[in-house]
Amino acid sequence: MATSDRNPAIEVRDLVTHYGNTEILHGVNVTVYEGEIMIIMGGSGSGKSTLLRYLLGLSIPTSGNISILGKDITKLDAMEMQELRKNMGVAFQGGALLSSMTVGENVQLPLFEHTRLDRKTMQIMARMKLEVVNLGGFEDLMPAQLSGGMIKRAAVARAIVMDPKLMFFDEPSAGLDPVVAAELDELILRLRDAMQMTIVVVTHELQSAFKIADRITVLDRGNILMSGTVEEVRASGNERIQSLLNRRPSTEELAADEYLERLTRI
Amino acid sequence: MGNPATLNSMLIVLEQLGRRTIRAIEEVGYLFSLLVESLFWIVCGTFYKQPVRIPSVFTQMIQIGIAAIPIVFVLSFAIGVMLAIQGIHTLKVFGAESQVVLGIAYSVTREFGPLITGILIAGRSGSALAARIGTMQVNQEIDALRVMGINPVRYLIAPALLAMLIMVPTLTFLSDLAGLFGGAVFSSIEMGLSFDAYANQSLEILEVDDIMQGLIKSLVFAIIIVMVGVVNGFDVRGGAEGVGRATTRSVVLSISYIVIADMIFTYYLNR
Numbered sequence: 001m002a003t004s005d006r007n008p009a010i011e012v013r014d015l016v017t018h019y020g021n022t023e024i025l026h027g028v029n030v031t032v033y034e035g036e037i038m039i040i041m042g043g044s045g046s047g048k049s050t051l052l053r054y055l056l057g058l059s060i061p062t063s064g065n066i067s068i069l070g071k072d073i074t075k076l077d078a079m080e081m082q083e084l085r086k087n088m089g090v091a092f093q094g095g096a097l098l099s100s101m102t103v104g105e106n107v108q109l110p111l112f113e114h115t116r117l118d119r120k121t122m123q124i125m126a127r128m129k130l131e132v133v134n135l136g137g138f139e140d141l142m143p144a145q146l147s148g149g150m151i152k153r154a155a156v157a158r159a160i161v162m163d164p165k166l167m168f169f170d171e172p173s174a175g176l177d178p179v180v181a182a183e184l185d186e187l188i189l190r191l192r193d194a195m196q197m198t199i200v201v202v203t204h205e206l207q208s209a210f211k212i213a214d215r216i217t218v219l220d221r222g223n224i225l226m227s228g229t230v231e232e233v234r235a236s237g238n239e240r241i242q243s244l245l246n247r248r249p250s251t252e253e254l255a256a257d258e259y260l261e262r263l264t265r266i
Numbered sequence: 267m268g269n270p271a272t273l274n275s276m277l278i279v280l281e282q283l284g285r286r287t288i289r290a291i292e293e294v295g296y297l298f299s300l301l302v303e304s305l306f307w308i309v310c311g312t313f314y315k316q317p318v319r320i321p322s323v324f325t326q327m328i329q330i331g332i333a334a335i336p337i338v339f340v341l342s343f344a345i346g347v348m349l350a351i352q353g354i355h356t357l358k359v360f361g362a363e364s365q366v367v368l369g370i371a372y373s374v375t376r377e378f379g380p381l382i383t384g385i386l387i388a389g390r391s392g393s394a395l396a397a398r399i400g401t402m403q404v405n406q407e408i409d410a411l412r413v414m415g416i417n418p419v420r421y422l423i424a425p426a427l428l429a430m431l432i433m434v435p436t437l438t439f440l441s442d443l444a445g446l447f448g449g450a451v452f453s454s455i456e457m458g459l460s461f462d463a464y465a466n467q468s469l470e471i472l473e474v475d476d477i478m479q480g481l482i483k484s485l486v487f488a489i490i491i492v493m494v495g496v497v498n499g500f501d502v503r504g505g506a507e508g509v510g511r512a513t514t515r516s517v518v519l520s521i522s523y524i525v526i527a528d529m530i531f532t533y534y535l536n537r
Contacts, residue, residue, distance in 0.1 A: 056412075056413050057413075078417075082415045082417065083415070085413055090410070090413040093406075094405060098407055098411075099402075099405070099407070109414065109416070110414045110416075113414070113416050114415060
């Protein structure tokens, strides 16, 4: 289905954010349509992780609007935001499993907090989600006993236990060997196809991005360079995008007076 | 006109002082906002179908309270013995050694019981709380709770606060008993005062208000320990080193606030 036939699940309009006195995102616009995998790509310091924090409602923007599933999260109160988050799942870069709980308890936590299911049903549901991520039988282990890839998959199981409509991944392949990274890519594709989830992936891993993306948004120094399909991004004539895709160091040079100003700025 | 270099140094000092003052005010404001939110969840959580989990409170009560019983008993006993040593030595000058029971009874219940317990729990459980929250912050576990729709204040702070509000006064009462027992042991060895006589004298001297004075202080200490630990934990930046810094800062600040609060309470409660 063409993206224009779908409803937007996420709409970001003119998003401006600051960290202290420094402006990080300079009026960002992004649209993610229902049922697609959107990759947010960019180099280190491009603002992609910052954008993710704002999409998750973890920080308040300076200006602009962020609409998630039809609700402008910049205008929601804490309780409304909490309700909306039941439709969102997040797999953080390091997994962010609660270290004091077993894997099974971690996966059950959202059910325990948001539903009135009995303990046995919650255990069964958690086991099912762990099976989806190929971690069946690991529910009694503590997070410290798992490998990096297993932690990430357990985090995915926890994120999908409430069957969210939206799923966010922060650097899913970072620090994983190619085989485990490929398994995680397959899992992301499965979540879109089998569970009809809308998925946003923040990454700088090109191979993984090109494999799973429906569309790619390229961020650079707080600005969107372009949004498009894999082919459109590959064919882009933008020098910064080509530097990123071909792993070339940026050839941009500062003017002498600008360089001097940067060095002597107090 | 002063030397421009001196003026510049003064300006820098003033600027730093101003920044630290603003940061301190912000921190106090943050502390009070977290306290109000925690109390809100303790009282109103059930009405919003997000209650503070009782098993979590019990777990914290065991960590804060039950596990601390031996050390609280030993230290409070030692304080009771020291008070008896000093009291007998000082009162001997006036030939009034027998009045040592009065000194120990008041000192232990009004001052040393709550103070020793507060300092001990700040060092033991306040630091653990700061380290736990700090580590969770560094590992993005707090963010994970938020995005799961779980309020971290309700989930992490409210149970700790409730457990501390129950256990610190309980331990303070235990500390009172241990301190009085320590005083009794030394007095019986030094002056041949029987335990029965010591206990009777203590009960005659002490009123409910004396015990309550210590218990009220201990409630304030409990709030200080939790909130200082939590604020420092949430403020962690920079990985394991940041966690270490926050833990140390939390212990130093908690103990300082406890001693200052104790002084203020003692002044007002004894006027």
